[in-house]
Amino acid sequence: MTTAAPEAPLDVLRRVFGYEEFRGQQSSIIDRVVGGGDALVLMPTGGGKSLCYQIPALVRRGTGVVVSPLIALMQDQVDALSAVGVRAAFLNSTQDPDERRLVEQELQAGEIDILYLAPERLKLESTLSLLDRVDVSVFAIDEAHCVSQWGHDFRPDYLALSVLHERWPAVPRIALTATATEATRHEIAQRLELGDAEWFVSSFDRPNIQYRIESKAQPLQQLLRLVRTEHPGDAGIVYCLSRKSVEKTADALVAEGIPALPYHAGLDAGIRRRNQARFLREEGIVMVATIAFGMGIDKPDVRFVAHLDLPKSVEGYYQETGRAGRDGLPSTAWLAYGLQDVVQQRRMIDESEGDLAHRRRLSSHLDAMLALCETVECRRVQLLGYFGQPSIACGNCDTCLAPPEAWDGTVPAQKLLSTIVRLDRERNQRFGAGHLIDILLGRDNDRIRQNRHDELKTYGIGEELSEQEWRGVVRQLLAQGILAVQGEYGVLGITQEAPAVLAGEREVRLRREPERVVKRAKSKAAAELPSEALPLFERLREWRAGVARELGVPAYIVFGDATLRGISLVTPASIEELGGISGIGEKKLEQYGADVLAVVAAHAAAGMPE
Known part of the structure; x- marks a missing residue:
């Protein structure tokens, strides 16, 4: 009996995910892992990191195991894969014993393509023994910067992940992160025993994000101006330093008629889950949060990220602002920064636990963040330079649009x-x-x-x-x-x-300080659509919202805004035409094709003269 040849990665990309070509370094990374090699991948948020482990998991024999710290988001990640026909599941502490047992049975029967695990589960001998009985195709370590002890998102459980190499040396591993300096990359490679891994460092640039930092005067009024004049009705994230300021800001936004929700570690876990689910599933919600919120948030249509307090490091700032515009459409990263921020951060460093070397490290992080705030040069050049990437003035940040003196x-x-x-x-x-x-x-x-x-x-x-x-x-x-x-x-x-x-x-x-930036980032997913395509785009969004409500999933799992824009521009009249639009794979074409064509046809009929 002969075994069928594995499907080519590009064929999987087209059939399952509905994209015609790989972007950037995706193809090289996937070839490396499919061939059995280890990889360390640095790619900005929205750059397509997930495909770098999902496709090898589908091409290689067995089950891909994804280590992720994001228990609260695993359900949405599984829903997104299930929507394109991938057999996905997770094992974590939110499940009851019967649910876990069912997943374990399916796993051992070879009925799961991709399994998500929290890092703490790999410290359990029961989990390790379970994986011993499974044909594992690849280990993916997502948010790999969490292994850095001096990083902004350190997770102690990540330190135990060297067990993957020790126990399953023949299984390729891919570690992925959106942000890491040269020193952090070496730390990741050392702690995860990725000494033989090939490094893939993509450009850190997110050209669709407009970076703006302004002097803090009346921060709430400044925030309201941003939301009302540039992002009315848009989804956004507002970061605050303290739990008290999170709740105060969320209440103030609600009082001004803006749908806002709080999120911080001091809230009841059930409230946090509900607020996160609403942010992911409903359109136009503004989440006001501490940095406890956001890592791995896969919502592509976040149109702005605002900071009402100074971030502690450039890495943290880059990671947080990277949650805007994952779909590649115009978005804003806005920060209000004042004297009290500097005083407060300096005091926190002086009072922090740890030795002198630790405080010096914190000070150097803050110094780099202050340099970004106070630069008279292009913000993007300064930001990318921090990660060792040379660049030229972008023309799409506040210091380029209104150069300070x-x-x-x-x-x-x-x-x-x-x-x-x-x-x-x-x-x-x-x-x-x-x-x-x-x-x-x-x-x-x-x-x-x-x-x-x-x-x-x-x-x-x-x-x-x-x-x-x-x-x-x-x-x-x-x-x-x-x-x-x-x-x-x-x-x-x-x-x-x-x-x-x-x-x-x-x-x-x-x-x-210049007066104010005149040129604004275009807001809304529909901003660059021709006027004749806008009515169909809005009709498709209404249809999508109804389907998402019925299925109990976020709207972007049905179709992302970029795909709806493509449909609005092409106005397909057949399944073949619809299948040629980016983001529509076989499963979605089969599941939604007829309904989408009906929406397009009804729109066309409504526009025809009597």
């Missing part, structure tokens, strides 16, 4: 530093930014009078700048390491860099 801030810096030095040396006093600015602006208030600070030589010598401009000076001097936050009350002191500035031996270049 760099100015000589040496004299204002000297005035501020002199005030701090005089207070410390003459009166043994230290204050935060607000009071220092009051002194420079010559304000008359109780604190000034009680401390007789109107007698200081620097009192009132800073009236050439506004309070907001002075706050920008303080913020940038902190970012440049000329000022430092000291003590639990956030008072400011000078660093060893300051004397050179005071002596006029060092120039201080500062960034002046």
Whole structure:
């Protein structure tokens, strides 16, 4: 008896997923794994990482095992694969014993193509013994940066995944992540014993995302302006640093008529699950969250990601903003950043657990994030440069669209530093930014009078700048390491860099905020459709919403917006024409083809003259 030759990866791509060609490095990665080799894959969110392990799992004999930390999302990942005809399942703590037993039976019978496991399950001997009885085709380690102990998403259970290589040395492994510096890549390879793995590092660029960072004034009003003027009715994620600010912001958005939900680790697990399910399944929901939310969120039509507080690292910022525009359509990454953010982050580092080396590492992460915020150059060039990728000005970030002015801030810096030095040396006093600015602006208030600070030589010598401009000076001097936050009350002191500035031996270049970016990212999935295609697109979206409700799955599992756009442009009249549209494989063509053609035909008939 002869065994049938395995199907070619490109044929699987076309038949199952409905795409004509591989993108970027996908083909090379898949060939490597299908051939039995290990791979370490760095590819941006939305770049098509999942296909890099799904197709080898379908081409090679046996079951592909995917290690993922995202228990709450496994059901949606399985639903998405089932929708294209792939036999997928998961084993995790949300299942009762009968459900787990059924999956285990199907697994041993060879009836599952792809199995999702949480990393903690691989610490159980029962799971390891189960996999010993299974023909495993490939091990995929998703979100592989979680193995980095100094990373922003460290998961201790990932440290035990070297067992895959030790116990099943002949099974190829593919580790995947959207974000990792050179040092993190080496750490992943070392901890997962991927010494022989081939590295595939794709471009980190997400050209469809417009990066914008603006000075924080009234953050809630700034956020409302973003949502109302650029993204009305769009799905989005708003990140806040604390649980309290998450709930406050979500309540404020709801009060303004914007459908928003909170998500943080302090909420009841059932509420978190319900809120996440609503965000994935309903259109136009804004999720307000701490960084506890988002890793692996596979919702392709998130049109904006907003940060109301400064992220702790460029890696975290890149990972979080990467949740916007996974479908490749125009999206916005927006951050409001202010002086208090810098003070708060510096204080958190000083108070953090860990040794001096750990605090220095945290400081270097923050310094890189501040450099991104304060740059007068292209944001994208700065962002990609952090990951070691050279690039040219993008023309689609705020500093490209409205270039900020760099100015000589040496004299204002000297005035501020002199005030701090005089207070410390003459009166043994230290204050935060607000009071220092009051002194420079010559304000008359109780604190000034009680401390007789109107007698200081620097009192009132800073009236050439506004309070907001002075706050920008303080913020940038902190970012440049000329000022430092000291003590639990956030008072400011000078660093060893300051004397050179005071002596006029060092120039201080500062960034002046532009008014506002004029050119905006186009919002909505339909933004670039010709006007004649818009009515059909909206009709297809209504049809899709009804099907998704009936099946109890997110709308994008039925069809993504990009596929609906394709249908709206082609207006297919036959199954053959419909099958040629990107994103429609055999299973979806069989399941939805007749209904889609009926929607297109009804739309055409409605537009015909009597």
